[in-house]
Amino acid sequence: MELEQPAISDTGDFTINMGPQHPSTHGVLHLKVTLNGETIKNVEPHLGYIHRSIEKMSEASTYRNFIYLTSRMDYLSAHMNNQACAMVVEKGLQLEIPPRAKVIRMLMSELTRLASHQLWWGALGLDLGAITPYFLGFRDREEILDIFEETCGARLTMNYNVPGGLMYDIHPNFVGKVKTFLKNFEDHLPEYKQLLTGNIIFEERTKGVGILTPEDALSFGCTGAVARGSGISCDVRKWNPYDGYETVQFEEPMETGCDCYSRYVVRIREMEESVKIIEQLIDNIPEGEFQAKTKVVLKVPKGEYYTRVETARGELGVYLVSDGSSNPYRIKYRSPGFSNLAALNTMAKGNKIGDLVAIMATLDLVIPDIDR
Amino acid sequence: MTNEDLKSLITQHVSEAVFEEGQFLNAIVDGSKAFSLLKSIRENPETEFDYLFCQSGVDWKEFFYVVYHLSSKKHKHTLVIKAKITDRVNPRIESVAGIWKTAEMNELEIFDLFGIKFNNHPNLRRLFLDDTWGFPLRKDYTDDVNIVSL
Numbered sequence: 336m337e338l339e340q341p342a343i344s345d346t347g348d349f350t351i352n353m354g355p356q357h358p359s360t361h362g363v364l365h366l367k368v369t370l371n372g373e374t375i376k377n378v379e380p381h382l383g384y385i386h387r388s389i390e391k392m393s394e395a396s397t398y399r400n401f402i403y404l405t406s407r408m409d410y411l412s413a414h415m416n417n418q419a420c421a422m423v424v425e426k427g428l429q430l431e432i433p434p435r436a437k438v439i440r441m442l443m444s445e446l447t448r449l450a451s452h453q454l455w456w457g458a459l460g461l462d463l464g465a466i467t468p469y470f471l472g473f474r475d476r477e478e479i480l481d482i483f484e485e486t487c488g489a490r491l492t493m494n495y496n497v498p499g500g501l502m503y504d505i506h507p508n509f510v511g512k513v514k515t516f517l518k519n520f521e522d523h524l525p526e527y528k529q530l531l532t533g534n535i536i537f538e539e540r541t542k543g544v545g546i547l548t549p550e551d552a553l554s555f556g557c558t559g560a561v562a563r564g565s566g567i568s569c570d571v572r573k574w575n576p577y578d579g580y581e582t583v584q585f586e587e588p589m590e591t592g593c594d595c596y597s598r599y600v601v602r603i604r605e606m607e608e609s610v611k612i613i614e615q616l617i618d619n620i621p622e623g624e625f626q627a628k629t630k631v632v633l634k635v636p637k638g639e640y641y642t643r644v645e646t647a648r649g650e651l652g653v654y655l656v657s658d659g660s661s662n663p664y665r666i667k668y669r670s671p672g673f674s675n676l677a678a679l680n681t682m683a684k685g686n687k688i689g690d691l692v693a694i695m696a697t698l699d700l701v702i703p704d705i706d707r
Numbered sequence: 708m709t710n711e712d713l714k715s716l717i718t719q720h721v722s723e724a725v726f727e728e729g730q731f732l733n734a735i736v737d738g739s740k741a742f743s744l745l746k747s748i749r750e751n752p753e754t755e756f757d758y759l760f761c762q763s764g765v766d767w768k769e770f771f772y773v774v775y776h777l778s779s780k781k782h783k784h785t786l787v788i789k790a791k792i793t794d795r796v797n798p799r800i801e802s803v804a805g806i807w808k809t810a811e812m813n814e815l816e817i818f819d820l821f822g823i824k825f826n827n828h829p830n831l832r833r834l835f836l837d838d839t840w841g842f843p844l845r846k847d848y849t850d851d852v853n854i855v856s857l
Contacts, residue, residue: 556809
């Protein structure tokens, strides 16, 4: 007869399952957590609850269609995902996109980044027991989503990029509304800092928690605020500028605390940098075409192409293998969340179970991005 | 290092390596020799490929590639190593999880979707799908129930 495994081992270790319906996982992530008392011994992520095999679906779609599947990966960075895919097709076709499209793409990217960080900031507060940030984050995010809705017709999965530029021109109200948003946000960002950044409870819960050394961050392939919180410079907009990022002035925020608090500060500073970029561009949108002329059926020449963009979570890479037909032969999405999640075990070991929620909140995971 | 320097360094290590120039320098090597090559270019202070930014599989029907996109934070060069696996029935390759920690999760994904087994992987398991499922990213994969062809 098979003996049942005892709930607690001789050393006092026991396993609990966190998720897939746990509110702090922000999606269907299942963590198998081994604990000793309240101390975390091991965290093993189990995935697949929202796996749709977008890579396989992309192989069956044409070069015009597959772009929009990627909106459903990291849905908070939908615009940047689409941009990476549009760029990989443009690279294959050696297509130069008009200056107007470049600037609008940058503006939309930065607005998406702001909206994503505002949601993250609100959810972070909620995870740590503060409810007010959630409402404030959503108040500001709402304004950005309204701008998206007016121009793209959708609030989240915008589907605004096409190979060669943009699907349609910006709405006449776009510039005015963005300026109003910037003006409001200038007053609102200090509120963010008043509520959480200097809050003693928040600092106690995040400072020195979830340490990720720079060596580990690099080895795990972490990118975005997770790596920059550990002092690793990895901003794709700086290292491999795309779609005109070489023409704007901004800084890459970096912290060396390696803990949850550093990752928090990096994202807050990223919001300031995004505002700077938008301010530089909003009055200088060039006139002209918003889309380059392309054929109806796109056929990317045989070969391999790799493009990367900086999404709100880090580096998204698209690796396209083309056999010369009208469908991609193979597409690999190197998603930032997947690599960042891999580092969770290293960060969480030795911390208390309550800190796991804080660590996950500052990783800013979006599960469909990880499962794809 | 320039591409020419990288080429001669790889040729010293694996004499029959085939090179392809594209966006990055591509080196195609046999699967059995990939591990020692990857380990040496990671540890060599002149190359120091410390960032494995993408690891993926490609099915070319007669053989598989496991593709390693590598770059170095210090030297700022990029290299793509493609390890060729010709055995379709029982494809195997050495795991690089001991060299780059990110490989641990990426290899799970490749195993799950291509069925390529990784020797000496710390915990090889199906990541997304259950154990009875086939390997969907193989080109000969068929599924009459779940795939609707257009």
